[in-house]
Amino acid sequence: MQEIINRAKELLADGTVARVLGWKAGDLPYNPEPAYFENAEALSDFVYNGFCGANLSKYMIEASKLEGKTLVFLKPCDTYSFNQLIKEHRVDREKAYIIGVGCKGKLDIEKIKKAGIKGIESIEGAEISDAAETLKIQTIYGEKEMAYADAMLERCHVCKGKEHQVYDELIGESKETKDAELFAEVERIEAMSPEEKFAFFQNELSKCIRCNACRNACPACNCRKCVFDSTKFDSAQKANVDTFEEKMFHIIRAFHVAGRCTDCGECSRVCPQGIPLHLFNRKFIKDIDELYGEYQAGEDTESKAPLTNFTFDDAEPSIVGKRG
């Protein structure tokens, strides 16, 4: 981490960048927040550890409007989002100085708490430099332990890989974290009967409180004004009823980001109700891969997105239900 801070200070000092976008230590062991640092002194609060899950690429939309370059720290998966934003002309590559930072999987405080660990005072083993496989958690109610992997965000278990897709320089080592099949969960649902599928999603979505955290955290949901906030479709209802609105919202949201979603997992990370929202996006990713050829949004800034592309012999919609 010191290496990162030193480099940031250098780049600030030599005028390469006007500010630094990174994470600032929180007041609890697990709540660092995205933050701008304007000078070397401020960087004393800089932190980069296992709880820095937030994808900073979306913040670069606003940062692109500022004077001068912004130094931004991106994890390997964040760089896909950044590329996608370049493709959509939402960020200015020239305004960004990207340091790709290593990643050994990001932690999910919800998982730690779900394991019954509460009253947390400190957490050891979450530093990027730690090689520890186990988190040592000091709580008011005694010392607890949890395997690092068990506390990892879902997305890290199906990691796309630790290669940065876009950067100016790289700092820090990464560790492979993929230990699950990307589409395993989707396949499990696909194998259900329609009644089971419906019950599953009804159950999950009835938790939705329409807080829009998924949307607002999503780097692909970067519309200046969301269609669900505008009058264009008469769709700004905001009601929390357990029948249809959530489904409409989540299906359309997934559809709007289909072919653009890099599967960064922010939607599921931020959902206060723990709805596995990535299951929507990942279903589209799986369909696109199967029907139109493998496609990874954000791998480049040029290729045609699957929904703005076609081939003459694409599958017919009637293929739905015919596939195994």
Added chain:
Amino acid sequence: MQRLGVFVCHCGSNIAATVDVAKVAEMALMEPGVVHAEDYQYMCSEAGQAKIAEAIKEKNLTGIVVCSCSPRMHEATFRKAAERAGLNPYMVEIANIREHCSWIHKDMEEATKKAVILMRAAVAKVNLNTPLQPGESRVTKRALVIGGGIAGIQTALDIADAGYEVDIVEKTPSIGGRMSQLDKTFPTLDCSACILTPKMVEASAHEKINIYTYSEVEKVSGFVGDFTVDIRKKARHVDMDKCTGCGVCQEKCPSKKAPSEFNRGLNKRSAIYTPFAQAIPNVPVIDCDNCIKFKTGKCGICAKVCQAGAIDYEQQDEIVTQKYGAIVVATGFDTINLEKYDEYAYSQSPDVITSLELERVMNAAGPTHGHLERLSDGKAPKEIVFIQCVGSRCSDDRGKPYCSKICCMYTAKHAMLIRDKYPDVNVTVFYIDVRTPGKNFDEFYRRAVEQYGVNYIKGQVGKVILQPNGKLLVQGADLLDNRQILKEADMVVLATAIEPNPDVRKIATMLTASIDTNNFLTEAHAKLRPVESPTAGIFLSGVCQGPKDIPETVAQAGAAAVKAIGLLAKDKLLTNPCTAKSDELLCNGCSTCANVCPYGAITYEDKEVNDHGIREVRRLAVVNNALCQGCGACTVACPSGAMDLQGFSNRQIIAEVDAICR
């Protein structure tokens, strides 16, 4: 709030027999905004239209719904009627209660219920209609023809004769195209050059025609009536103005090893060359890849021998930018590559040739000076086998699924000419079907069989084997006699499938003209608009649209010219107002809409906006109304809903959905 009128047509008994029209009118009065409703015998009649006009004026209507036949039938009628009464024509909606209701339902109650719902949907929509004004755009009175074959020449001549400037852009050093490579033409056996050359001369001499040979279209922007095109004039290294066409340079050129394109590579040409004797312009080009001066820096003989001093080794490519009102594509065809058809021994024996190569062999200006001889040993062939449908009508991916259309006739021509000139040569034709629709075509084919004794065998050839004695063993089947045939031949001629010129893909992309799976340009309507591209202002001439023979090509070239002339004759174009429109405050500038626009109608501008007090410069989508055809692809691609389609807006369609589902 709108003030709406609803007019329910009886259509005699066509509607009234099944739908309670009075009830529909009565129910209409319950709908929001409706202040007037009536039914009438024939709404489209003079009297019916007068009723509409009267109601519009008397009740100050802001919009109307006509419940009648299909909008495809009378939407225009009622729009005009409304316009005459002072209403914007786009404030009219039609509820189709005839084709979609009275004609298909028998039960009156059921049909009436449905008619009411269709009426409600139309009322719900028109409540959200806004007056639309067609835009205007200017027309540049100049046409571009891409391709200088017979199609391009004919189109250019017809347009020029109508008094408009025309530019022809031809990729090769001369106009003339494929037709210039042909020896004779079916079914009259005229000499191809004899009928083509006068056309070439006429085109080059025409004061309204400007020919860019050895040039290619580099970039196209703009839209119908106002295209801007960059044309790359490739460096010829010969000054067009100075050259007298004497030909000495070509004679003296020491590099004579380049395969002659004109003769399909069957013989060689010099590095400085005109493709053929009648070339227009009669100015050679230097083929830098084969020129010793360009390769080694030494030589320069052509410059020394040129008395006109026309040779210019320093010449560079030049870009000419020109504006056009209409563009005609006439890029023609080529024969397919035969590498996937190894069974015919094309790559193994020089005596297996394509039909186009045979044209050159039989032509007096060709590699054999018109003598029919084997290219391997120069001997006169005694046995010639023609194989039809090589790569045409093919069900696998080696060839083309379509019929190349011209092969049956030219093969009959070749067979006939050979039998006529060399009666001792046996000619056998293996065919799947013989297709001879066309004036005097079947008579021509029958003459080949009956008068000239050409041996036609219905059946396919499985293999051609090059034998050690240099002869070719043709293994085929006679399907009528159901037997295998082994035939020894001196020459085999392959009726090779034709395909659109490979460059057409690039050109289609530049023009945003669509092409089909076989790379043929798509017409706006297969039957009713066969020479227009779906992209306004782009017209199709010749084989780029589909396989054709010469008379058809010339006919289509004329038709394309007429369509282009029809466009150029206008001073201004009215544009369809039902176009896409972007809401500046919602636009993300993400380019998704432009990526799906088939017309290239969407561009981006950096523009300052005032978004509720926040002033900033944003990248915004701008729709060119002259280019936009109103398909709506962009509206769905746009995630924020910034892009909407006027006349079929999101809210209008949703209002219809709601009205139907309520």
Added chain:
Amino acid sequence: MSIENKEFKPKIVAFCCNWCSYAGADLAGSSRLTYPADVKIIRVPCSCRVNPMFILRAFEKGADGVIMCGCHPGDCHYSTGNYYARRRMTLLFSMLDYIGVENGRTRVEWVSAAEGVKFSDTMNSFVEKIYSLGENVRLGDLRCKR
């Protein structure tokens, strides 16, 4: 066509492109080829104008089936619109299937202006399917059912 549940009158929305399918529906009409009155057609310029939101909206407001018809691939009046529509609808239908909406409540059919028979056959078979599936309870908003 056998319709057993006589009480159930489905609401079916058909989006038809102006150039092919709407004309095909007109041809079905002028050929007097019947199909149930449950089908109501909405005219759109092209199948690529059909937003998934329209389809979900129809279900939300109580539709029991939604069908979209357009020009055959390759024949689009706007040359490529239906290719985009095909991908969009494939993905949307796949998602609906994934969340447990009965297969068959949505359909895409390519109907040319010359295919009046195909249009009426399509509508007949689609309506029959919707009758067999019964009322749409999984996607509707309850407020619309009161």
Added chain:
Amino acid sequence: MFKIAKENLSALFQLIAEKQELYLPVKAAGQTNFAAWDKDAQVDLDTLKTVKSAKDAFFPQSENLYNVTKKEKKMHIEPGALKEQDFVVFGMRACDVKGVEVLDRVFLADPIDSFYAARREHGTIVAMACHEPEETCFCKVFGIDAAQPASDVAAWMIGEDLYWKALTEKGEALTEAVKELLTDADEAPVEEEKEAVHAIVEKLPYMNLSLEGWNGDALKEKFDSPVWEELYKPCLACGTCTFVCPTCQCYDIKDYTAGESVFRYRCWDSCMYSDFTMMAHGNNRNSQMQRFRQRFMHKLVYYPANNDGMYSCVGCGRCVEKCPSALNIVKVVKAFQDQGGEK
């Protein structure tokens, strides 16, 4: 003081539900939220904080105000039904109970919100003392005793028993109604439990948070502080903090068109949303900084100014746990301390 064995709780719930509606923390799809009880419900009294607070019981996220039905061209208006059925909310915490008091001051002040008033009238709150407060808790900062909820009935889960004490008339009535399942109990274990909880509370990291300088008079100096400009930056403008908050009370009124009738309903809104103060002329808060500032100014300055110094934050810590950008009211208060915003 009464008690009931833990194993008899389902019998208690059954008994309550026979006469009244019963809402309590129920675990569904992995999360615990207040929901109506039924015999299959997975009641979860161990989770300290439900994701959403119990606010819904009195101020539902969406609530129909009236229906308009069109008959021909005439409108028929049918007001939404007021709550008539008695109900019990079981398992709220001390902070959430205090949250209801915050709502009361808004909705029961003139003009009285009849929908809310009806729910308050018919609702009885059984609140549970916290057994193991968590690091995100800071109710004590607002003078709340986690071990002694100020509800109709206060309850303590101690060992295998739930201790039960009615504190109000409503509480007495409920106690009477379920008396058959309760047995008399000694207060001593409860006092012991309270002490233990108080001891834990003292150890919590936010215990020493000082609200000095935050009051109704601090408007100008706080409003104009440059601190906001730094603080808001990570905010994603979602409504998570608002919707999990037990005291946020803003709502929007919208129409839903369903066939022939229109439902006019209200639903929670969030001051974090860009269209929150959107009006015909535009928006008077057109930056996220202004919106962000609004939420905390309201909780710590405007509300106290209008409510005798009472803050509209109860220290439940839900926003601390749920903010996707790890922002929260504690960080705001601390930032002002650090920056000397109140000096």
